[in-house]
Amino acid sequence: MANLNIDSVKERTFDAIVIGSGMSGGWAAKELTGKGLKTLMLERGRDVKHIKDYPTTNMYPWEFAHRGELTEDIKEKSPIVSRCYAFREDAMHFFVKDDEHPYIQDKPFDWIRGYQVGGKSLLWARQTQRWSDFDFEGPARDGFAVDWPIRYKDIAPWYSYVEKFAGIAGNKDGIAELPDGEFLPAFPLNAVEDYFSNHVKQAYKNRHVISARCAHLSKPEPIHFEQGRVKCQNRILCQRGCPFGGYFSANASTIPWALKSGHLTLRPFSVVQSIIYDENKGKATGVRIVDTNTKETIEYYARIIFVNAAALNTNLVLLNSTSHRFPNGLGNDSGVLGKYVAFHNYSAHISAEYDGLKEWTTDGRNPAGGGYIPRFRNVYKQETDFLRGYASGFSAYRGSKHEQHDIGSGFKESLAKRELGPWRVGSHMMGETIPKESNFVSLDPVKKDAWGVPQLKISVDYDDNDEKMKKDYLEQLKEMFTTAGFTNIKPESNHAAPGLDIHEMGGARMGNDPKTSILNKWNQVHSCNNVFVTDGASMTSTSCQNPSLTYMALTARAADYAVKEMQKGNI
C-alpha cells in the first residue's frame, strides 16, 4: 500500500463517505453529519467557499474585458462547453473546459460539468417542481423502462423536508400533475404572462400557465437566516455565485451546515478511481482516490458510501469499481449498469410578439424567469402518437426600441431614451425522453484520463418519439400563441446534441427487481447494501420536471434510511 506510512488506517476511516459535493452530495453530507456520522466528502475539483470564492459576483458589466462574451480562443479550445448558455465571461471559471477531462462521444453529446466544491449547484437554473404519480407511474403505464419502486406518497414528505430548508418560491396552484409544496411567496407573473395564463385556462381545460417555482428566498424564514442566507436580491447573476445566498446552492447551504456540525471532513482535489469491495465481508469498505496535487493514491474507509458524483460520473465510478464478485462494475449483476440513460429534450423554442397591454411593463428582475406550463400531454391517458410529454417555459418582457438604421447625435440620444417596444414572448420545450438500452455509457477499453481512470464513452441519441414530441410541442404552442393573439410567431427547432439540457439521468436505475435494476426503493445497491446512489444516475425515467429537487428529496430519504439500517445493525 502506497499510503501505509502516510497516515494510519484509523485516520482514514469514517462512518460515511460521500463522493461528490454538488446538489445531492451536499444533501447527503448534511443529512449524515446531522445524524452524527463522521463523514468524509470527496470532491475531484477545488474548493469554492461561499462568497470568498465568487470572484466575479460583484462586478459591473463594464468591468468584464469582453463585456461577458467568450473569446474565439476559448471557443476554439472548448467548443463543447462554449455551447452552454451559462458559460460566459462571468462564470467560465466554474465549468470544466473540454481539454480538462476528455471523454469519447460515440454519438454527439455535450457533457457539461462543474468540477469544484458545490459542483453544478452553483450554476443551475434553479427551477424546482415536484413529481406526481403521473410521473412515477409513467413507465409501468406506458410500458417502458421498469416500474419505479416508489410512488408519490413515499417521497412527498421528503420533498417537504428539503423544500423547507432549501427555500422554494411558488404558488399553491392545486394542479394534480404538479403537486404543491412548502412554498415561500412566488414571484408573480407579469401582465402578458398573466394574460396568457388566463387565455390558456379558458381555451383548454387541462393546461396551466403558473409562476415558475424556483429555489430562491423570496421571503426567508428563520431556517434560512440560520444558514447565513438572506433574501434574494433579484440580481439574476446567480451563475457567479450569490453573496446573499439568495438561491440554493450546496456552497451557500448544505455544505456550510454540514461543516458546522463538526462531523464533516471536506477533501477537494480527490478524484475517485473506484469503490473498494471486500469479497469476504460482502460489502464495500471504502474508496480509492487520487490526490490531484500530489498524484498519490489513497484509500479511505467507511461503513456506508453515498455516490453523488453527478449522473454520468457516478456511472463511471461504479463501472470502474470491479472485483471478483462484480467483474462488470459494482452492483452490476443485472448488466444494466450504464444503460437506459436518458435526458431532457430542449431542442425547440418558439417566440412571438404581443401588441396589447402596452400600458404595462416590469420593474426590477424576476429570478424565477417567468411562467411554467406543466405537462399537459398524455397525462390522464395516452392521446398522441408519441409517449409522454413536455413541460414548457413561458415568459414575456418588453424590449426597448430605438432606431436601428441611424447614426450620429440623434441616434446616440435614442439609445438612452426609454422607448419601449412591443411585448416579446417566448417558450422553450422540456421534453421527457424514453430510457433505452441502446442509450448507454461505457468505459473505453484503452483511453484513460490523467488519473488513470478509463475515459467515459457516451452513446446517447434522440429517437422518433423525441421528433414527434418536438413537432407536437411546436404545433401546440403555436396554436396557443395564435389563439392568444400573439403575432410574428416563430417556431424554432435546433439540432443541439443531447447533454446541453444538463439533465442527463439514469444508468444505475432504481427498480423492484435486481435482475433489471441496480438500486432498490431506498437508492441502495441491490447487491451491495452499504452503497447508495442518490444523484441523477438513480433515475428510472426522466419525466419532464427539472430534476434537482427530486435528487435532493431522494438523498435525504436514503440517508435517513441508511442511518436507521446502521442503527439496526443491518448495514
Next chain:
Amino acid sequence: MDRRTAIRNLALVIGGAALLPACTKQNPIVNYKHFDINIDQQTLISDMAETIIPKTNTPGATDLNLYSFIVKMLDDCAKKEDQQAFFKGMGEFNELPQKLFNKSFADCSNKERESVLNTFEKKNNYSKDMLAFYNTVKGLTVFGYTESKYFMTKQVVYELVPGRYNAYFPVKNLKAGVKNG
C-alpha cells in the same frame, strides 16, 4: 485641430503616401494578437466610431476610447475569417469617400463623414466584406457605448442590486435614466 488630427496630418505631409498599407516610420503599426493595425486604419476606425456616437453635450466615442474596445473585441472575439473580411472590407471602404467627395474619410467634414456612413444605413449594393467591416465597427461602437461605465452610470443606470420585481409596472411611471432590470 485636435492632437489626433494633427498627428495624422503630420503623417500625411511627411509620408506623402499615407494611404499605402505598408509600414513606414510615418505610419507606425501596432501589433495585436491576430493582426496589425497602422495609424491610418486606427484613425479611420476612430473617426467612424466618433461619427456613429459623436461628442455632443455628453462624451462621444473618442472620449470613451471606444476604438480600443472595438479592436480588442475584433482581436479576441472575432473568427479569423471575420477578421480577414474586416480588413478586406476596410480597404474597399477607403474608396467610398474618394468616390463621393474626392477625399479620404479622414479629410471629410463631419457632415461628409455622416453621409458616407449613412449610405450603409440605406439600401445599397456594397460587397459582403464592406458590409462586414461597417457592421462590425457600428455594432462594436454601439455595444461599447451602451456597455461603457459612462453610459451605464450616467445615461441608463445599471443597478447591480435592484432587490425588487414589480410584475405590473405602469409605463407612465417609468423614469428616464433608470434601467428596470
